[in-house]
Amino acid sequence: MTDRMQQGRSTSTGGHQVSSTDAGRADNGRVLRPRNWSPVRAMTRRLNSDGSPPTTVPTGPGRSAIVDCALYLDGRRQPGDRNYAEALAAAREAENGFVWLGLHEPELAEMSEIAATYGLHELAVEDAVKARQRPKLERFGEVSFLVLRTARYCEHTELTENSEVVETGQVMLFIGPHFLISVRHGDACRLAPVREELEARRELLSHGPWAVAYAITDRVVDLYLEVADQLEDDMDVLETEVFDRQSSGRIQRIYQMKRELVEFKRAVMPLQRPLLALTTQMNRDVPKEVRRYFRDVQDHLSRSVEQVNSYDDLLNSILQARLAQVTVDQNNDMRKIAAWAAIAAVWTAIAGIYGMNFDFMPELKVVYGYPVVLALMLTISLALYRWFRRNDWL
Secondary structure, three states: OHHHHOOOOEEEEOOEEEEHHHHHHHHOOOOOOOOOOOHHHHHHHHOOOOOOOOOOOOEOOOEOOEEEEEEEEOOEEOOOOOOHHHHHHHHHHOOOEEEEEEEEOOOHHHHHHHHHHHOOOHHHHHHHHHOOOOOEEEEEOOEEEEEEEEEEEOOOOOOOOOOOOEEEEEEEEEEOOOEEEEEEEOOOOOOHHHHHHHHOOHHHHOOOHHHHHHHHHHHHHHHHHHHHHHHHHHHHHHHHHHHOOOOOOOHHHHHHHHHHHHHHHHHHHHHHHHHHHHHOOOOOOOOHHHHHHHHHHHHHHHHHHHHHHHHHHHHHHHHHHHHHHHHHHHHHHHHHHHHHHHHHHHHHHHHHHHOOOOOOOOOOOOOOHHHHHHHHHHHHHHHHHHHHHHOOOO
């Protein structure tokens, strides 16, 4: 914690220490390098065995988190394969160029190398690797760090106590003057379709990295709407089960849906503040034309928020209704038990009295005394039964 607070003295990058002077160079558009960096080691690490530059930088046993690295000039993707360092250098040389680097669940080692090249802050890099953040918008120098939580509806034939209804993930965006780095965790929202659709809209893509940030945010919020619409069907099923006398309407199913809705709510609700910061006129980082698109996303998010809140209230009402039904059923059972106990008490009381073996008791010496007592007990029991039935106790 002390090392993180002392950002002016040193910055951790991939296990190396970078001086404050080197960090300042990164803010001025230069590549951030560790102290023991050398051109020979850098070229050896970045070149293939045949001397050609790789399109990705592998980490671990032949694995790289880089999904796609593309250079865009005037809204058009440039042909050819480049590694992320070459693409960034070309984007900085061009007048209207930027790099979109897509990563999927990167390891710390590879992310540290990318951070050294693009001048990313160590705290944002740590958040991007761990992927345990709530939606937020932070700024580190010229780089904005936007965190989104993604959501996807999980198809299921029947809602049970263990059904997974909503799957969540995360997308982190590093937005700089000449680059956008998207870090995706989970499969709740794939970005390949977003890239394909955005590349067909050259006019929008010409606005630079913030246009990409808008497209990704719009896709995430659209998935919120899809999840909310499909959750409505599950709510209808639960409501029908609760008020259907032929169905048990188990409370465990309602509680499971409540948990899934809470997980979805954690993705939707906190995104309101970052979007508000992106659409305000005080934000000079986002181009004016792109802010209009973000306002449309904010409207869609407001609809999702309203749906989530209404579902939360509806689930609470369904749960309370089911608990009330359980209480009523228990009261009915107790009344039935009490009614039958009252009927049985007549037989027990009369039989107990005649079992006391006193010498002087009524009907002891009468020839028909025994059947008369039995008839009396049966008559009282039938009278009690009819009275309980008339009052809906039985």
